Amino acid sequence: MPDPDRPDRGTSVAGPGPRSLMGLGVSPGRSAGPLIRMAGPPALPAPRAVADPAAEVATIAKALEAVVTDLRRRAGETTDATAAEILDALAMMADDPMLREEAEQHVHDGHDAPHALDTAFTRHRETLAALGGYLAERAADLDDLRHRAVAAALGLPMPGVPSPGHPYVLVAEDLSPADTAGLGGEVRALVTSLGGPTSHTAILARGRGLPAVVACVGILDVPDGTVVSVDGGTGEIGLGLTPEAAAEVVDGDRLERERLAASGGPGRTADDHPVKLLLNIGSAADLRPNCEGVGLFRTEFLFLDRRQAPGFEEQVAAYAEVFAATGHVVVRTLDAGTDKPLPFLGLPAEPNPALGVRGLRVDRVLPAVLDTQLDAIAEAARVTGTAPWVMAPMVTTVAEAAGFAGRARSRGITRVGVMVEVPAAALQARELLAEVDFLSIGTNDLSQYTFAADRQHSGLADLLDPRQPALLRLIAMCAEAGRAAGKPVGVCGEAAGDPLLAPILVGLGVTSLSMAAVRVPAVRDELARHTLDECRRLAGG
The missing domain is CATH 3.20.20.60 (Phosphoenolpyruvate-binding domains)
Incomplete structure (x- = not known):
């Protein structure tokens, strides 16, 4: 049953550091490290006059093709079968002829390629969000595809997970399946301010064994570099840890995982009831x-x-x-x-x-x-x-x-x-x-x-x-x-x-x-x- 003494999510409470935040733990395990926030989406420049509509249409086609190719490459490289299937599904969304045709129509209405893509993705997102249910879940995926396509049209690198060269805790408003599937070994844990227990972030984090917390109100206000601990079981985020305390959390989790990995056999209770x-x-x-x-x-x-x-x-x-x-x-x-x-x-x-x-x-x-x-x-x-x-x-x-x-x-x-x-x-x-x-x-x-x-x-x-x-x-x-x-x-x-x-x-x-x-x-x-x-x-x- 729910623990009446468990703090409400999003509130500051006494914790392992000076204070802590609460979210929804969706992937068990504990880790710690410096917090690094995900970079935001590419900024759209001011609209420009379209002198050559055919060139803008070609840019749209190349941008969407780049997104599809990148997603399929990621799907082929990952060893996580679930991640590969999700990435393939995203590639199919980006390869939708109706989406491309709508973006092209916006060019004929006077939009340059980046703004035409932005408008097309935005309208598709609004349509899915209004439908509710599973289709609304996919609206967030369209946000990620939009960011990638606009970046490609602007000639910028596609947004992605930071790679600072050392272990860290990744924090974001939400993570796309492409981001979660492509996480490198530097990421020790995930924390998002949005999301739910059945989001792609949660499912893929569990599949990779990464501690993860979602729906953590206030996490985006924590400065980059703050050393935090993440408990993916309870949903607690400890803030302001010392390096020694962080190392203790990481070592403890490693020893626990090693102990569990050494276990085996069928499921059963202490008195041998089979499950x-x-x-x-x-x-x-x-x-x-x-x-x-x-x-x-x-x-x-x-x-x-x-x-x-x-x-x-x-x-x-x-x-x-x-x-x-x-x-x-x-x-x-x-x-x-x-x-x-x-x-x-x-x-x-x-x-x-x-x-x-x-x-x-x-x-x-x-x-x-x-x-x-x-x-x-x-x-x-x-x-x-x-x-x-x-x-x-x-x-x-x-x-x-x-x-x-x-x-x-x-x-x-x-x-x-x-x-x-x-x-x-x-x-x-x-x-x-x-x-x-x-x-x-x-x-x-x-x-x-x-x-x-x-x-x-x-x-x-x-x-x-x-x-x-x-x-x-x-x-x-x-x-x-x-x-x-x-x-x-x-x-x-x-x-x-x-x-x-x-x-x-x-x-x-x-x-x-x-x-x-x-x-x-x-x-x-x-x-x-x-x-x-x-x-x-x-x-x-």
């Missing part, structure tokens, strides 16, 4: 040796950068690669829609896409997409001799669950489940489990819909804290339904990778936790410190 610790992956590249399996195979990463859906054979190959590599895999069917638009779906824009056609609801208008995917999963299972579990996202009614289960089982898929991402599903957990074999709770969306708080709204980050009692009560309802039915109930949202929350979730009755690979050692270690009865007491049971 599967599984991985969230986007492709086989995210797998790790000796993992207990995959609790969330995000198949949409296969679709992200496509203007046409991947064909049956291509899907079979991608799924089979994962199935053959590990014994237990939970596949989530395509989680996309108007909130996560994919060009090949051709879905019309909606006023509020977070409440519109997304997840399993896409099947209402494009049933062939799910049919092909289920056929490919079944064929991949056949050729690998495996029995993957398959679940549908954004299930809301018992009828939806029954319909999905019937279609999956008709293809020979024997373990079928659904995701619990909306309160309606949690409230009907018993009825859902009469139709399916397991539930997987997606705490990111379940928080968003339970508290009516946009996942990316930094001012509402406290409502997205997975320790909120109302969210825990919904999780408990699902777990109790699982116990009654004798069927597993897992958590695959970001809450599953929180070491301090893991014992509470187990105490509520959750049977598995699925997370980024880097978070498994800390969660395993924390569970091993508690008996099952202690977990239940922590959960208030």
Whole structure:
């Protein structure tokens, strides 16, 4: 449950230094070093008269091409599969012909190339922001693309992460996926004044094992060079540390990481109650040796950068690669829609896409997409001799669950489940489990819909804290339904990778936790410190 003594985010409190700030801890670990703020975007010069429109149009094309080329180069160089997929998706946004055509039209209206690009990106951003949900999340990505394209049009270096030649703590209003994916070894921790627990900054920081804090009000007022400590678990930022104190924080974190890295084995409590610790992956590249399996195979990463859906054979190959590599895999069917638009779906824009056609609801208008995917999963299972579990996202009614289960089982898929991402599903957990074999709770969306708080709204980050009692009560309802039915109930949202929350979730009755690979050692270690009865007491049971 939330700690009543925990200081409010954004307030100054007594801390390890003269004072501290509080944000939302989104990637555990502790580090310290001098604070360096991210450089701002390129400044636009005064508009100039356009003497040669064709030359301005050519400049626009070259600038956008430079952005696309740079992003694809970064995607090819990174070893982080999730980062590569995000960078490829950003490159596709920058390569959008409609964006280029709009910028060119502004040239014909009298704008020079940098201002034409600025106006085109600004209008696209306003459109996405007004739509809300996942599309609003992508508005921030357009800001970064705009900065890069304008810089290229001005003949300036593209904005990026500082490289001072020594370790430091990176501070920014927000970080783009391109910035986060390209972080060098000098960056010890990340702190942003905006963002939420499911932002790209948070996801990529967790994947890299970097301590990170978001939604930290006041951090941009701290002068460059101030030595700070960052606790990515509690969200506390200590200010004004001595060099000796900073070194102590860094050494302590290093020793703790070494201790955790040396641990191994399956997840279990101190009294040997088993809790599967599984991985969230986007492709086989995210797998790790000796993992207990995959609790969330995000198949949409296969679709992200496509203007046409991947064909049956291509899907079979991608799924089979994962199935053959590990014994237990939970596949989530395509989680996309108007909130996560994919060009090949051709879905019309909606006023509020977070409440519109997304997840399993896409099947209402494009049933062939799910049919092909289920056929490919079944064929991949056949050729690998495996029995993957398959679940549908954004299930809301018992009828939806029954319909999905019937279609999956008709293809020979024997373990079928659904995701619990909306309160309606949690409230009907018993009825859902009469139709399916397991539930997987997606705490990111379940928080968003339970508290009516946009996942990316930094001012509402406290409502997205997975320790909120109302969210825990919904999780408990699902777990109790699982116990009654004798069927597993897992958590695959970001809450599953929180070491301090893991014992509470187990105490509520959750049977598995699925997370980024880097978070498994800390969660395993924390569970091993508690008996099952202690977990239940922590959960208030």
